[in-house]
Amino acid sequence: xxxxxxxxxxxxxxxxxxxxxxxxxxxxxxxxxxxxxxxxxxxxxxxxxxxxxxxxxxxxxxxxxxxxxxxxxxxxxxxxxxxxxxxxxxxxxxxxxxxxxxxxxxxxxxxxxxxxxxxxxxxxxxxxxxxxxxxxxxxxxxxxxxxxxxxxxxxxxxxxxxxxxxxxxxxxxxxxxxxxxxxxxxxxxxxxxxxxxxxxxxxxxxxxxxxxxxxxxxxxxxxxxxxxxxxxxxxxxxxxxxxxxxxxxxxxxxxxxxxxxxxxxxxxxxxxxxxxxxxxxxxxxxxxxxxxxxxxxxxxxxxxxxxxxxxxxxxxxxxxxxxxxxxxxxxxxxxxxxxxxxxxxxxxxxxxxxxxxxxxxxxxxxxxxxxxxxxxxxxxx
Numbered sequence: 001x002x003x004x005x006x007x008x009x010x011x012x013x014x015x016x017x018x019x020x021x022x023x024x025x026x027x028x029x030x031x032x033x034x035x036x037x038x039x040x041x042x043x044x045x046x047x048x049x050x051x052x053x054x055x056x057x058x059x060x061x062x063x064x065x066x067x068x069x070x071x072x073x074x075x076x077x078x079x080x081x082x083x084x085x086x087x088x089x090x091x092x093x094x095x096x097x098x099x100x101x102x103x104x105x106x107x108x109x110x111x112x113x114x115x116x117x118x119x120x121x122x123x124x125x126x127x128x129x130x131x132x133x134x135x136x137x138x139x140x141x142x143x144x145x146x147x148x149x150x151x152x153x154x155x156x157x158x159x160x161x162x163x164x165x166x167x168x169x170x171x172x173x174x175x176x177x178x179x180x181x182x183x184x185x186x187x188x189x190x191x192x193x194x195x196x197x198x199x200x201x202x203x204x205x206x207x208x209x210x211x212x213x214x215x216x217x218x219x220x221x222x223x224x225x226x227x228x229x230x231x232x233x234x235x236x237x238x239x240x241x242x243x244x245x246x247x248x249x250x251x252x253x254x255x256x257x258x259x260x261x262x263x264x265x266x267x268x269x270x271x272x273x274x275x276x277x278x279x280x281x282x283x284x285x286x287x288x289x290x291x292x293x294x295x296x297x298x299x300x301x302x303x304x305x306x307x308x309x310x311x312x313x314x315x316x317x318x319x320x321x322x323x324x325x326x327x328x329x330x331x332x333x334x335x336x337x338x339x340x341x342x343x344x345x346x347x348x349x350x351x352x353x354x355x356x357x358x359x360x361x362x363x364x365x366x367x368x369x370x371x372x373x374x375x376x377x378x379x380x381x
Contacts, residue, residue, distance in 0.1 A: 043079075046286055048072065049106040050084040051097050053113035054211035054236050060255040061210065061236040061272075062086065065112045065135075067256075068274035075279050079286060090115025098123040102130055108285045110278070111135065113210065114179060120144060131290050133281055136181055138362065143292045147277050150299030151181070151255075152188035152361070153329055154270030155232070156336045157307040157322050158252045159192025161267050162200075162230045164318045165250060169199040172223030174216055174233040174240050175206045178376040182234045184364040188336055189232050190371050196318070202371045203228055213239040224249055230267070241265055259309045268310040276303050297358065300329040337361060342369050 050069055054062040069082050083106070088097050094116045101109050102123065110133045111120045117137035124132045124144040132144035140146055162171050171193060173186050186204060193200040203226055205219040216239035220231055224247050231251040233240040238261035244251035245262030253259065253269025277298060284290040298304035306326075310319055328334025337360070339350030344367045350356060365378040 045079055045081040046076075046108060046282070047104070047106040048080055048082045048108045048110070048282065049101040049104070050082065050110045051088045051094065051101070051112060051116060052084055052086040053088060053090065053115070055086050056084070058211055058236045059238045059258055059261060060253075062112070064256045064272045065110075065274055068278040071275035072278050072282050076282060076286070080282060088116075092119075095119035095122060098132075102127045107131060108282065108290075109133065114177070114181065131285055131292065138295070140293050140295060145292050146295035147281070148181075148295070148297045149272045149274070149304045150297060151270070151272065151305065152184045153299045153305045153336065154272075154307050155185040155188040156192035157325055158232060158268060158270050159189040159194075160196055160321060160325065161307075161310065161314055161318060162189070162232065162250075162252075163193030163195065163197035164315060165267060165313075166193075166197070166200070166230050168227055168229045169197065169201065170227045170229065171200060171202045172220070172226070172228030172231045173202060173204045174219040174223065174231065174235055175204050176210045176235045177208060178206060178365075178378070180362055180364045183366070183375050183378075184361060185234050186232075186371060187364065187366075187368045190368055191336065194370055196321070200370055204367075204371065204373060206376060207235060209235075211236040213237045216240055217243050220244065220251075221247070238262070253309070257309050266309065266311060267314065268307050270305070270307050273304055273306065300326055301332075343367060344369050344371055 050065065052062045052065060056062055056066045069084060072080060073082055085097050088094055090113060098109060098120055108131045112135045114136045117134055117139055120132055120134050121139055121141060121144065124141050128143055130143060134144060134146050136148045137146050173189065175182055175186060190200065190202045203223055205222055207215040207219050209215060216235050216237055220240045220243035223231060229249050231240050231244050231249060233254050238258045241251045241253060241258050241262040244265035249265060250267050251262065251265050252267055255272050257269040257271055259266045259269065307322060325334055335355045337356035339354040340352045341350040342348050365375050367375060
C-alpha cells in the first residue's frame, strides 16, 4: 500500500469514528432540568381599623391612640395593614362606621371611646369572624373585649404637683362627660393635691363633650375667673393649657405631652401609652391566640401611664415624691384610693386602711371632700 493510500485509509477510519460518536451522541436523551420551586403564596396582611372620637391632631386622647397605631405598623411591618376614621361621633354614626370597617375586610377593629360600646356590641353580634376591641367600656362578647388605662394614677400625680405649686389653694378642672372614669380622675387629682396640701379645694366645669376647644377655652376662663390658679382637664384638646398660658396661670397636659402648646404654663403632662396593649392584641390576632369576653385595665405598672415633662420650677422634693409614687404603683406598695375617705357631704366611703377594689373604682359617681358641687346625675345611681 502506497503512502498515499495509507493516509487516505486512516482519514476515512477517523471520519467513521467521529460519525459514530455523533450518531451515539444524538441518540442520547438529556436529563430533564428540575422545575424551579414555586414560591409560597404571600400571606395577606391582617387588616386593622380604628375608630377615633376626635381628630388625630387633637394633641391629646386621639393623638395618643394614633401613635399606638403607628407603633403596630413599626412592630409588624407588612404583616398588618392599618386604617383609621377620625371624628366618629358617639351615635348611630359609630355603628355605620363599624359596619363599613367590617365590609372593607378588617378582622381586628378598635373603638377608642366609651360611647362606642353599644354600637360595637351590635355590630360584633353580626360579625362573628371579626375581633372587636373597645376602650374604656365594660360590656364584652365572645368576639369583643375591653381595654382601659388607669388614667386616675396620672391624675393623682398631677395633683401632687398642683398641691405644691398653687398659690390660691384653688384648683380648676375642665371635665368632659360625667361618667365614672372622669369623676374618678377629678377625685384622684384632688386627693393627690390634698396629700401635700390639706387646704386644697377643687372647682369643676362640665362641657359635656370630649373635644370642643371653644367650650374648653370658655370653661378654663370661667375657672380662672373664679379663683383657680392651676387647671387640670379631662378633655381632649390643648385648649385648657393654651388658656392658662394666655392668662398667666399654670396647667397640665392630658393624654399626650402638651408642653409645646403652653411652655410657660405647663407643669407636667399625664400621658397614656396605648402601644403595649395594641401590640399585644395584634400579636394575639396574628398568632391565633386572641380571646374575647375579657378585659384589661393597665396603669403605671404595665407602662401604660406616666407623668412626663415636669416643669423645672417644680421643687426637687416634689419630683422625688412623684418617683416614689411611681415605684409604689409598680410594685403594689402604694394605693391611691385608701381610707379613711369621705365624700363632700361627709359620708364615709372607705374606712381607715381600707383599699378600694376595681369594682368600687368602676362605680365612682361622687365627689370626695374638697371638690365643690355635685356630679351631674350622680344622685340617680
